[in-house]
Amino acid sequence: MDRSSALHPTVDQVTARIRERSKERRKLYEAHMAAQHKQGVHRGELSCGNLAHGFAGCDHAGDKDRLKLTNSANLGIVSSYNDMLSAHRPFEDYPAVIKEAARGMGSTAQFAGGVPAMCDGVTQGMPGMELSLFSREVIAMATAVALSHNMFDAALYLGICDKIVPGLFIGAARFGHLPAVFVPGGPMPSGLPNDEKARVRQLYAEGKAGREELLEAESRSYHSPGTCTFYGTANSNQLMMEMMGLHLPGASFVNPGTPLREALTRYAAEQAVRNTEQSGNYRPFYRQIDERAIVNAMVGLLASGGSTNHTLHLVAMAAAAGITIDWNDFTALSAVVPSLTRIYPNGSADVNHFQAAGGMSLLIRELLGAGLLHGDIPTVFGTDLTAYTQEPFLDDGKLVWREGPEESLDRDVLRPVDDPFAPTGGLVVLDGNLGRGVIKISAVKQAHRRVEAPVRIFDDQSQVKAAFESGELDRDVVVVVRFQGPKANGMPELHKLTPFLGVLQDRGYRVALVTDGRMSGASGKVPAAIHVTPEAVDRGPLARLRDGDVVRLDAERGELTALIDAAEFAGRSAIEPNLERYHFGMGRELFGGFRHLAASAERGAGVFGGFEAEVLSRELEKIEQEDQ
Template sequence: MAIHDTVSSVTQRIRQRSAERRAAYERHMQDQHRQGVHRGELSCGNLAHGFAACGPQDKNQLKLMNSANLGIVSSYNDMLSAHQPLAPFPDMIKEAARRMGSTAQFAGGVPAMCDGVTQGQPGMELSLFSRDVIAMATAVALSHNMFDAALYLGICDKIVPGLFIGAARFGHLPAMLVPGGPMTSGLPNSEKARVRQLYTEGKVGRGELLEAESESYHGPGTCTFYGTANSNQLMMEMMGLHLPGASFVNPNTPLREALTRYAAEQSIRNSEPGGNYRPFWKQINEKAIVNAMIGLLASGGSTNHTLHLVAMAGAAGITINWDDFAELSAVVPSMTRIYPNGQADVNHFQAAGGMSFLIRELLDAGLLHRDIDCVFGGDLSDYTREPFLDNGELVWREGPTESLDPDVLRPASNPFSPTGGLAVLDGNLGRGVIKISAVKPEFRRVEAPVRLFSDQNELKAAFDAGELDRDVVVVVRFQGPRANGMPELHKLTPYLGVLQDRGHKVALVTDGRMSGASGKVPAAIHMTPEAYDGGPLARLREGDVVRLDPENGTLQALVAAAEWQAREPAATDIESYRYGMGRELFAGFRSLVGGAEDGAATFGGFEARDVDKGGRTA
């Protein structure tokens, strides 16, 4: 089928907007490329240092200069469930490379933090900036110029975007993202949410809450709800940076191991010494980025990617903005119901048809670019297949042509909703985004007096005192990237959910984040300019009436224009939040970071220093 007119026009607009920036990026990548094995550029002394610790077989192979050497960059640690399964992957990759007459070396590790552990804690204020630390750590790992291709082992929220940014800056190397897979299903999400809300109301104790959480997050692998981590995996497959069907295979299974070994073999084939050179920079263009956006919208994915995907695209010389998301959202159907947009988890999604069905449907509807270069096969058509083990051998077969569970996954012709459920908000309070796919229509429009907070911990005290037991727009400001690193504010969700269940009209407005776990309460997030920089949220006063109308894309303080303009922005004491738990080490990041719609990045825009967020010459 021909590509949808809106998808085509948005893609063309991105291409035109990015033309100069992308051309500069491509020149840089071509300058970095050297024919032949990359270690051939090193002096004898350099090279001796590069393989000094290798065993005799690998050392001899590396001396020959006629085979590929894979660089492994991993986010492994054994505290966090998503990363613990990555422990054996380097040995699998090295063994697979040797069988191909090549080599692999562990180039370096990147930090991996878990927002689930740091939620509501001071450490959460390092979370967003960890993405850029990961990108820099990736660059350090690959800076030795020993490698002909790279495998990036990572899963969760900031890790994959950081690895992607690092991969883009080493875009002359073929790249493949290697996932670990989701944990098996535990306590149903509806029951977990119910216990959380009962705890908020004081009806169950901490013991019952901890038991419910432990039964939900119970083993190795990513969390099974559809948050940023699993949105990452979906987008990587939509861009052809995973092997087909690799995203949601559980850890510690024979199929997962076979996919990891095959990733090494395919990366060698994709290297220049392997004879089928597929560098990252030629694979990832505006079509691949649009495919990621469409996959995110069709699946109701994480709002964090209205930040991350902007930064990721920018690292590859491509400028996207929130209007692109909104225009695509208007024509991309909502095809999944995965928690928090439904009660199923990603394992149910996988069983219902998973990525192969979703990609097939979007391709057949003309909503994805088929003609992108992928790490496997010819183009995205090969991603309608699923991996299986046939007598121990990894094979791919065509995936289902019908959903096996229409309560979880539907065809594009019969979606849960005709639109993607992501809206951009504009008004005198600035510009932000809202994910309404999990919000019932009767709860989406809210007009009520505001209650202002400068710290998410203040909200609990107000809730306990009964001060919020009414129609209310809760505004949590001074939570932007320059103020305190833009933490996620999940801690607020149970309290606001209780108020909504009591029959009140409730909404959240913030310059902070909520991510893929944004739930049933409408949340206008990523508001920009942020309050710390004197943005409009700083002009609000206690009791102002605010109207949130996501159906019409507006967020407005109902204050007379003259009075609004005359108001001085409020200030807050933010310094006490900048020390402890390592936060003082990130002062430079806070001073350098760009705005939310620019991706909240600290790198200064790479080739886009003369281009603003809308793509206009500055």
């Protein structure tokens, strides 16, 4: 049954311009992937010595026998497992489940390699956070190393959190000749309500709650294996993977440690086998993910008020698949995509409440019905996206899919397109003489979306805390935290500032944040112009601001302007910072090359310049000559 309507004109137009803009880049990508596929099953090309090394570690005799043959599939498992971080802890048991499922299909699976997984929740405000953004590139490269042995016919990617899924996606895109299935871990059960956690944080910032009370609240919020339940980057990742058809239908928000979660993991392995060339139903990543899938991810992000981090990550992810998107695409889509969810920090509910209200099946049903998604994209499930209006269930222990609800079970959490929380998406691009940036407005009340006030400038987030505690910020103020971009210090999240700025706003002051750094994927109630580019270290306009300058941030009109005479502003010299304190200690010296190579925020803040336009013509010419 076709549940989609005619494509919305704006979605159609944005998709068409992305396709045209990406034409040469995408042609090169597809040519590279076709060339990799043309080499065939690499396991069959290995010498006896190479192949023997490839299965010497198998502790299952049947696996060795199957790996000697090329007519059986071998799945590569790439995992972000570690047992320190709650979101990655559930992945410990997945390889055994996957291997058993593969054997049941007459195939094999091997743990190809692990990728690092760090948690911004642990590193917030600490030096380690300055490694966070570039861990995405490390994860992509680690994925490439894991798959470099050429033993695999498909890959399963086990990841969930902030930089992990984007990094895995980039790695998967460069091994795009392999079928790919992304396998989530699921959110932890609900703990302390998110609004209560936020209340205790603000009390602590004001000195009205002690550290013991704060730690107790945080521990009751983050209390067991699984993803954090607020709607930040980790859960935005899961939504986008499902919107692109890289998850099984309904897999994103099933709790870990449940029979249904294990059944979905088992089925993911079986489906990966079905998608291999050996099965006769070859479904590689590069034929599945195109500009339509990327637009679906953007629409899902906007409709759900998802993480601002994906204005960086999704740009880099698309680039790895030969697709060029920019912030103007987000803006155009945001104007026609309604806000359909209220999940903390955009509301008080968490992702478990969203799942119970109708979850992904209802959200996709609504967006398809409004013509806001491409329903015709190929998916790992072996169908188009219209099958993703179904939900998984266990029927006498057997995994089945049934149609999900047609109406929301809680309209305070999830609404239909004809009765949205807001008529437009939760993301706005800001532009003006201070550069370009983005702001997430889904959690910002309309009364706070326009702020015009003198600036107070900081070059480090720790200075903001000190100024708050001394009372220096008790006024209408635009807090500017600069030299926080990818080239300056790796672009750490500045989420530690949220409680202080929230207190000032609650005291009745008009407050905003402007920074070339990032906020958390859980950006909250204070208007924050983030990812401002060009960044200050590149002598961007933020480096020419002075204390007391008046800045206007208008999220309704998309404006970010310093109210300074143009000639005077242009004539000012840029501040030259001393950034050495950001570049050494806690391993930061190892990332100097990444800081040097980093692209701008609007280009994804990535370091993989090999995809850029200047190399396209000669690469295409070379490939065409080899084909002749």
